[in-house]
Amino acid sequence: MTRRQSLGLLAGTGLSAWAPVARAQGEAYPDRPLRIVVPYAPGATNDLVARIVATKLSEQLGQVSVVVENRSGAQAIVGSEAVARAKPDGYTLLMGASGPMVFNPATYDRLPYDTLRDFAPVSLLVSFPLVLVVSAASPIRSVQELVAYAREEPGRATYGSPAASFQLATELFAKKVGATFRYVAYRGTADAVNAAAAQEVTMCLGDSAGVVGAVQGGRVRALAVTSAARLATLPDVPTLAELGIQGSEVELFTGLLAPAGTPVPIVQKLQAALATIMRQPDTRQRMDMLALTSVGSTAEEFSALIAREIDLWRTVAREANIRMER
Known part of the structure; x- marks a missing residue:
């Protein structure tokens, strides 16, 4: 047997041994309160979304407490950094909006977190x-x-x-x-x-x-x-595309993210619960009242969206010569 084959066998054995542990983590989770960090002040749109989701997530996860913690400051950098550095065990989560997740990387030369490296996207919750x-x-x-x-x-x-x-x-x-x-x-x-x-x-x-x-x-x-379709709350207002201004569609988002390294079974459990929550008629109704569109995506869809958006807005920021300083 070659050295490469031996390493492959050992790696396969390690993954096989890890699989039951990962499944057990997902099955036992959660067994204590969860914390959703909102990097904005109380009463802001993202805070309202977080509180609606937190109540319903508690129900979906077996009545475990889900607490919303506001940690605002520095264009949402303070709260985002706190979650990026948190233990990746599924008990500290981020209500991550477009601002800190894609616009900050597009406009700041230095950030204390890397969106693509330091977070595990769970689900896109709303767009607007x-x-x-x-x-x-x-x-x-x-x-x-x-x-x-x-x-x-x-x-x-x-x-x-x-x-x-x-x-x-x-x-x-x-x-x-x-x-x-x-x-x-x-x-x-x-x-x-x-x-x-x-x-x-x-x-x-x-x-x-x-x-x-x-x-x-x-x-x-x-x-x-700026959406692809007219808003239900403003049905008489045209889209930019309707006016012949192509390539100007913009929809911002808010989603839930965990620290990178959070076990996959935990991410999957959270995603499944959030997909159920965002499909519920009363959730959709409450989001409609806030002029938001309820989504509830897969983790993979949310991850791909973030990557695309960072590329887009980096290009726009460079062409408009917009840079932020900390």
């Missing part, structure tokens, strides 16, 4: 588009008029944005329509929407959950959505 809005008092009543204004007044056309995700999405839109908008930073979506409503900025692209209320309240006018 952005909504392009202007003030209800603005004379701009269509995307065509907005683009014409930006081309005529490149120094005066501005957009408000609270984070890299919205900034990059706006820069992608600007590139697709051949216009220039000047960036103005705000602390949160609500602040950016308020600025658009007050005509402090020409427009903003905000997440559907943070914008729909202002649209329905008559404070801002929605010109388009």
Whole structure:
């Protein structure tokens, strides 16, 4: 027998011996409370999703307690890093949004975590588009008029944005329509929407959950959505694709991730529970009320999405020369 054959036999024997242990871990899990870390402040969209999911996950896993812990700060880096460094035993999980998972890697030269290396994606939970809005008092009543204004007044056309995700999405839109908008930073979506409503900025692209209320309240006018299909909550607002702006589809996400190295049977058990949760009619209804789309993907689908999104937004960030510093 050659050395390579001997090593192969030993490796196979080791895997065979490990399989019952891995299965046992999955069967025994969980036997104590789980913790879902939300890298945002209480009351934010991701926090609301986490609390809905936590209650239902507790039921799916046999009434074990599932606690939501908010660890906000530094563009969601603080909470994300905490989970990346946690013990990979399935008891510390991350409610990971597009921001820390794909936009931070696209815009920061250095991060204390690597999305692809340090996390084990479990399931994509919800997705949501952005909504392009202007003030209800603005004379701009269509995307065509907005683009014409930006081309005529490149120094005066501005957009408000609270984070890299919205900034990059706006820069992608600007590139697709051949216009220039000047960036103005705000602390949160609500602040950016308020600025658009007050005509402090020409427009903003905000997440559907943070914008729909202002649209329905008559404070801002929605010109388009970035999803492939129209939003049920804004049925009269066209998609950018409908307006002939191809390649501008953007949907952000929130999903559950575990630290890398979490045993596969545990990831599979969590994924199966989350798939059930996200299909339940009352879950879908509650997500609809937040202007979110309930998904519940496989771990493999979620992993592939993250990798694709990082590649896309790295390209956009490089072309728009957008870099963040810590």
